[in-house]
Structure formats: C-alpha cells, structure tokens
Amino acid sequence: MASTKLLLLLFLASLSLSLTPSLSSLSTNYYQKACPQFNEIIQETITNKQITSPTTAAATLRLFFHDCILTGCDGSVLISSTPFNKAERDADINLSLPGDGFDVIVRAKTALELACPNVVSCADILAVATRDLVTMVGGPYYNVVLGRKDSLFSKASYVEGNLPRPTMPLSQIINIFESRGFSIQEMVALSGAHTIGFSHCKEFATGIYNFSKTSQSDPTYNPRFSDALRKACSDFPKNPTLSVFNDIMTPNKFDNMYFQNLPKGLGLLASDRAMYSDPRTRFYADLYAKDQNAFFEAFGKAMEKLSVYGAKFGKNGEIRRRCDAFNNS
Incomplete structure (x- = not known):
C-alpha cells in the first residue's frame, strides 16, 4: 500500500x-x-x-x-x-x-x-x-x-x-483537495454538487443506528430527519441498493438548497454536516445558503479548474x- x-x-x-x-x-x-x-x-x-x-x-x-x-x-x-x-x-x-x-x-x-x-x-x-x-x-x-x-x-x-469518502474526517477531505491545489472555498463549492443525486444507506448508516450509548442517531441530525432515514433504510443491510436523495427538498433541481438544509440538520452525509459545523468551512456554507448566485459563480469557477x-x-x-x-x- x-x-x-x-x-x-x-x-x-x-x-x-x-x-x-x-x-x-x-x-x-x-x-x-x-x-x-x-x-x-x-x-x-x-x-x-x-x-x-x-x-x-x-x-x-x-x-x-x-x-x-x-x-x-x-x-x-x-x-x-x-x-x-x-x-x-x-x-x-x-x-x-x-x-x-x-x-x-x-x-x-x-x-x-x-x-x-x-x-x-x-x-x-x-x-x-x-x-x-x-x-x-x-x-x-x-x-x-x-x-x-x-x-x-x-x-x-x-x-x-x-x-473523499463521506465518513472521512473533514481534515482528511481538505487534505485531498489541497494536495491537488484546491482551496477550502473551492472544496465547499464543489460539495454543493450534492444538491442533486442520492446516496446509499451504507454511506450514512453509522449516523442513524446505534451512534452512541446515549443516542441512536448522530445529534447533528434533525431528529425527525434521522427517524425518516431509519424508515427509508429499514431493509438495510439486507437490501444494499436502498438510497436517499442528498437534498430531500429539491432533489432534481441544481440550486443552493443543499446549503440551506445544513443549519436545519438536514445534511444527509457526515461530510455534509461537517461543512456547517467546522469553522474552516462554515463561512462558505453560510454564504452559499444565503446567496445562490455566489454559489453558482464559485461552483462554475471550481468546475472550470x-x-x-x-x-x-x-x-x-x-x-x-x-x-x-x-x-x-
């Protein structure tokens, strides 16, 4: 290795x-x-x-x-x-x-x-x-x-x-991007791609089942959201193909709803929720939640690069x- x-x-x-x-x-x-x-x-x-x-x-x-x-x-x-x-x-x-x-x-x-x-x-x-x-x-x-x-x-x-894996610590994900010449801002903008698409239950299962001795779910989840995720993944792991939309609000539209979801505890993946909780990335996550034009401009430039x-x-x-x-x- x-x-x-x-x-x-x-x-x-x-x-x-x-x-x-x-x-x-x-x-x-x-x-x-x-x-x-x-x-x-x-x-x-x-x-x-x-x-x-x-x-x-x-x-x-x-x-x-x-x-x-x-x-x-x-x-x-x-x-x-x-x-x-x-x-x-x-x-x-x-x-x-x-x-x-x-x-x-x-x-x-x-x-x-x-x-x-x-x-x-x-x-x-x-x-x-x-x-x-x-x-x-x-x-x-x-x-x-x-x-x-x-x-x-x-x-x-x-x-x-x-x-990058959704279960990686944010520092490791940042290192992957920075080693390729991408800034934290560019990384956050590119993460906005999660405004469309879906993720399989295995990619977030550790956050909704037996998370700790005191909590079944990761406390950064909205409780109602984690309950809904457990229902959506009720047949996992028997059925590994089960999946959930990354953005439950506008799953088929490319917009800034992904970022708007984060402060509400509606980020599906651990790496998504880390974008809002970590001080290195929160400024940009907040900016893109408030200003879709700013997100689109940053996303376009990052994709060109x-x-x-x-x-x-x-x-x-x-x-x-x-x-x-x-x-x-």
Whole structure:
C-alpha cells in the first residue's frame, strides 16, 4: 500500500510539472473543424437520456468528479477491468457509481465515432456532458476547454484514500483537495454538487443506528430527519441498493438548497454536516445558503479548474475507440 501511495504522489508531482505549458493547446472550439457536429451530438444524447432517466445529471456529475479528482480528467474511471488489470471503476468506492453516467458517455461516444471517427476523446465527452447536464437541471453554465486525451492507465489500487469518502474526517477531505491545489472555498463549492443525486444507506448508516450509548442517531441530525432515514433504510443491510436523495427538498433541481438544509440538520452525509459545523468551512456554507448566485459563480469557477486538472496531452494519452477499453487492449 505504501509503495502504491508513493507511486501516486510521484505521478501527481509529474502532472504539476508538465500541466501548465500544455493547457495552451486546449480551447472551447477545439472540434470546430474536425467535428463540427460535436456540440449538437452531445446535446441530443444527453437530452434524450435525461428525459428517460432523470438521475442522469447527478450520475454524470459524480462520475466526472471521481474521474478528475484522482489522477486528472482523463476518462480513466470509464475503463473496464480485465483479467490482467483491476481498473478504477472496480475500486470499492466506485462500485456505487450509477450506471446512467457510464451509459450516457457510451451513447455519446458511439454517435461521435459515427460522425467523426477517432477524433473526440472520452475525457472531453465526459467534461462537456457534465456541464450541459448541470445546466439542464438548473445549474450554472461554465466554460469547458477541449483537447484532452484519454488516459493510458486505470488502477483500482490508486483509489483508496485518494477519493473523499463521506465518513472521512473533514481534515482528511481538505487534505485531498489541497494536495491537488484546491482551496477550502473551492472544496465547499464543489460539495454543493450534492444538491442533486442520492446516496446509499451504507454511506450514512453509522449516523442513524446505534451512534452512541446515549443516542441512536448522530445529534447533528434533525431528529425527525434521522427517524425518516431509519424508515427509508429499514431493509438495510439486507437490501444494499436502498438510497436517499442528498437534498430531500429539491432533489432534481441544481440550486443552493443543499446549503440551506445544513443549519436545519438536514445534511444527509457526515461530510455534509461537517461543512456547517467546522469553522474552516462554515463561512462558505453560510454564504452559499444565503446567496445562490455566489454559489453558482464559485461552483462554475471550481468546475472550470477541476476540468483541466491532470489533463493528458500528446503521447501521455490517446483517443480511445471505445470509452471502456484502451486501444491496445
């Protein structure tokens, strides 16, 4: 495990040394000549998918985050495991990634390969599909520059301890973000993504069952909310697929209700409630609860920054023929 973490640290260090000069090759109109139908195909694909599966926006946003925050926005989370390699998507924390996110990227890639073979990377598809789906459900529009290549590796062994978990102490989550160059404010803004989507009961079960000798639930929960959560998860762990919306007020709308819920004890995950209780993050949580425009502006800027983190260029990547497999596999 120690050697794996050392390899990851060295890899991330090499990214920071080589990232900045290559970013100049990215642009918002990168596919204007090589694939003029790019935006139209993305829009048609995500619209059809979101209409038939309303959880697609949240699923794709989560997929994007899990891809980018680990080793960069390079589509490595899309790779399927083989008998010779256990890929990122089969790491324990990624097993709960909703299928709608993977499916919409595959659909878009299939359509783009028909229109513009071997031109558009899966990493770029994921970045733009995420932005457009967030906008579709009420979130802010932000710029996404294009021209990334797809990664040449994907390893489950890199994941543990390097992706935020809802049960982690807030200090550990802050360290994960800061080690990648993201401020506490940017971390809080990105956490606002929990305004859409859902979490499985196993991710918050320790907070609602036998929390302590004196309390069944974590006292930072609103008591009525924790009672409702126990009812919603009454068949857990027998049924591990049980889940609850992250934002019980407006679960399918991207807004600032996630932050408004926190002072009321309606934060679903321990990491959510920590955003309000910890003095390092509370100022921003309060700000975004009171001012949706401030949240949208901060979220958009943080997503622009995240979308180029660890981007691959030249011989460090490839344009995959299919998003779930390397070209040489």
